[in-house]
Amino acid sequence: MNIGEIAKRAGVSRSTVSYALSGKRTVSEATRRRILRVIDEAGYRPNASARALAEGRTRTIALVIPPAGRRLTPIQLGFVASVVAAAGLHELDVLLSPSGGEHDRSFERIISGRRVDGVILMEVRLQDARAARLRESGLPFVAIGHTADAGTGCWVDLDYEGLIGNCVHHLADLGHRAIALINRPQEFLDSGYGPARRALDGFTAAAAARSLTATAICCPDDAMAGEACVENLLAAHPAITGIVTANEAALPGMERSLRRLGRAVPGQISITGVVGRHWAEEFHPPLTAADVPISDMADRAVGLLVERISSPAGPERHILLTPPISLRSSTAPPVQRAECDPALPSQGSHAECLTS
């Protein structure tokens, strides 16, 4: 069933059918109705490929995600779902492209085959080959995260530097003097992953400004690693009373080790950081943290992209978000360590620690 068949049945030309559907030319109410009835009866829908060829646009965008091998974090998953939802509001479909390395089949296929009108890039690195490739191709794109060259291109990002800095100040304000940062994995830092780098910078600068004793460590993106990290950290630096984390995937493990060590939160150890809201709420006790505004970021990214597609010559907009710290229950003023020695976790009940 194609537009020609509809035209024949309705006794009009193909162009009239097309215009009756698009409204780009006035069609008499009578013929319009007739056409619509025929279309309805036949269950006709325009062929997307033909339309794309004729219009020169596909009504589709690509979402470039990290490759399947590297497990996606829940935050990333959230982005995928939110971007798809936001795109749907603009009648845009979403093509998924798992692309990490340089040699990428799917990415290249999508870009150079003109399969999409624009691209949303996730997990952008400070130096990003995909961003460079896209710039060269002239295809509109917006990044979630930004490259070292913040001035060019469209992007929406979180102000990790400021956010982590705020966390440090929050702990300092409560009276903590020795704090630690649990950052994303070491290889992220090494490979120039912006959030990891900026988290470290923000942590170091704020800690220096407040004259705090600061320890920054990297931690793989999973619970087991989080468990080990916290354990090692507290063994090596027993004076630490505050932790700020940029690693949400490590959170369940952190909770586990703290409990095993008999360190009450926030009684003996305060924890804060920047993580997805869901993780903050599932932490025990609920985590005082800067919540990553996932769907907000996705909406803005799609909005920026839609704007860019419709006017490619327009200004390149950047959106840097600094969500506030949501006060929940995981931070408090530090307490004297002597009250409950973590070196002896199994000595009788921990009641006095838990309630201190």
Place this chain on the structure above:
Amino acid sequence: MNIGEIAKRAGVSRSTVSYALSGKRTVSEATRRRILRVIDEAGYRPNASARALAEGRTRTIALVIPPAGRRLTPIQLGFVASVVAAAGLHELDVLLSPSGGEHDRSFERIISGRRVDGVILMEVRLQDARAARLRESGLPFVAIGHTADAGTGCWVDLDYEGLIGNCVHHLADLGHRAIALINRPQEFLDSGYGPARRALDGFTAAAAARSLTATAICCPDDAMAGEACVENLLAAHPAITGIVTANEAALPGMERSLRRLGRAVPGQISITGVVGRHWAEEFHPPLTAADVPISDMADRAVGLLVERISSPAGPERHILLTPPISLRSSTAPPVQRAECDPALPSQGSHAECLTS
């Protein structure tokens, strides 16, 4: 840059360029080389829309996922990533369609606009409107999960009934007499979600076969709910020594409540079930469970779909997988409850429970 321009520069006709690229007709080595060089210099790639229009196929498949509102579980996320990866191996791109309800814009747009060559349907219900719609459209599709009418359509699914049954038998073999099932949310059961239904059936049947005291409860898909469920369950049925779970998202909460209640795993409570491998490994202690073979299922689903696309008249294949239970450390023979009374969780150290 289009095929005509390449033809002109190489001094041949457009068809020769096309054939040089597709190999569907022999082209002399000399002209072939010349064409390829020109293509390379110009950075030419065939336009996907034009090709789709001419060939009548889009080289794209759709992956229908639950809508954004309902948070995707990590297993579902795993499917998305794995399907995309598997599709890539077949040079297929993946269009994401978040579709749950009946009236779905994106789903309809993709199906009736012929945007894809085939569809993979996730989270199929026993009665599924999308499956019905697809059957009516004639578009090849394979479901992950199967409808009540198991005989028709292509699908790959887990044998939840058998799997949960195996878990029950495993506990019975160890000597457990009173067990419980932590199932997916109540509304899933009510709305005819196959895995929830079949899990319940398998549990009930196997428990009856072994003359066990069995309690089945539903639990929302999150940690906090898991915490409450286990707490209520053990309060209401103190005799329970074994739990089988079909709900991986509740696992972290279950772990938490068990620890708080002072019930050692597997010392006092054995836990098993069917969950994603990652969750089983992150549980504490590592969970003895039937691991959901996510990427295997995704590979098979894509394989089935590719086969169906190339020969739509072929047989409708079904794949029912029954992965084995991976023995880890969360099950053991039951122990006399009197040794460690859970009603008094804070009475001194729990050492004797933990090591029992």
Place this chain on the structure above:
DNA sequence: TTGTAAGCGTTATCAC
């Protein structure tokens, strides 16, 4: 071994 030309199903530009 290669070229010509007829589609594929739309949209959009001209006429009337």
Place this chain on the structure above:
DNA sequence: GTGATAACGCTTACAA
């Protein structure tokens, strides 16, 4: 207000 008709860029008989 409506109908021809030419793109859009590619694939693929059909000829040569």
